[in-house]
Each structure stands twice: as C-alpha cells, then as structure tokens.
Amino acid sequence: MNFDIFRPSICLVSELKASWAGNLVNEITPTKVPVEKYKEKYAIKVTHNLKKNWCAVVLPFYKNWSEIDLTEFSFLNFSVSSINNINFIDVSICDKQEDESTRKRFPRDGFVSNAKINISFNSDPIDEDKINPNEEFKFSIKIEDFEDEDSNFDIVESRFLKFTFAEKTDLMLYDIFLS
Secondary structure (H helix, E strand, C coil): CCEEEECCCCCCCCEECCCEEECECCCCCCCCEEEEEECCEEEEEEEECCCCCEEEEEEECCCCCCCECHHHCCEEEEEEEEEEECCEEEEEEEECCCCECCCEEEEHHHHHHHHHHHCCCCCCCCCCCCCCCCCCEEEEEEHHHHCCCCCCCCHHHEEEEEEEEECCCEEEEEEEEEC
C-alpha cells in the first residue's frame, strides 16, 4: 500500500497551501512551498533565498495536518534532480506535539558516489566535484530508522515530514510517498 505525500499527476497551483517553507525563494508566499512542472512531473522547487544558512520544506501527511500511524508503512521514498547545488539533505518526521524523530542525513558525497555507480558503464572519468544535474536520485528510508528510544517522538501520531537543506541549495524534490 502506498500513501502519497507529494506525487500529483496534475497540479494547478504554484505553491502548496498545506505546507511551510523556510528560507526558500517564492515570489507569492515566502512561507509556502513552491511547485513547478519538472519534465513530466510536478516538483517542489528548493532554491535557498540566502537569508539564513539553511532552508526547509515541511509537508503534512494530511492537508488538515492531522496525525497518521507510520507503523503501517515500511519506507519513506523521495527523489531529487536538477541539482545545481547541494551540501546535504536532512529528513525527519514530527509528531502532533512537534517532537522530532531521528534525522536522516544524505551528504553531498553520497550523491557523488551514487552518480559513480549509475554511470559505471560509461568510459568517461567522473569529475569528483560535479554532480550531473539531470541525474535522478531516489531515496528510500526505513520508517523504523526514524525511531529513537531516547526521544519523545511518537511515530503513531506523526503529523508532518521535514526536509532541511544547507545554504545555497538548489534542486527539485518530488515523488514523495510512503510504501
């Protein structure tokens, strides 16, 4: 069973009303998550506005910000592409009390090593400092990896998903779902 968080087949808005954005470029409402058509999909445009040294995307599991029991799922999945700049992606979940789960970090090095694996049949050498901006990177995180016995986070009463990025991040985030 899949549960879509952000994976629309059609999107008629330029920003998500049920969302929160921190330090992202958005000409309409700076505190809302901007959406753009990207290739044949719709994606969240993550472009840091350079006002602070971080930016964030917060998405509720339900539009009314009510809770969901994530123990019914095994993985959180998402994709990124059109990467013009990235240092890391931190992913976490918050419950109804806004207690935060364990953060899962995906550093830039992980993207480069993933790119090496994906183009290993290509005879051209890879530039260690560059990520192919058109490369699609798919991530799956085990739901159980968000749990921590020492935290107050309650996975049964999860309310929203949080992506945090380093300064100067510029990428597309899409296909966000539970499986």
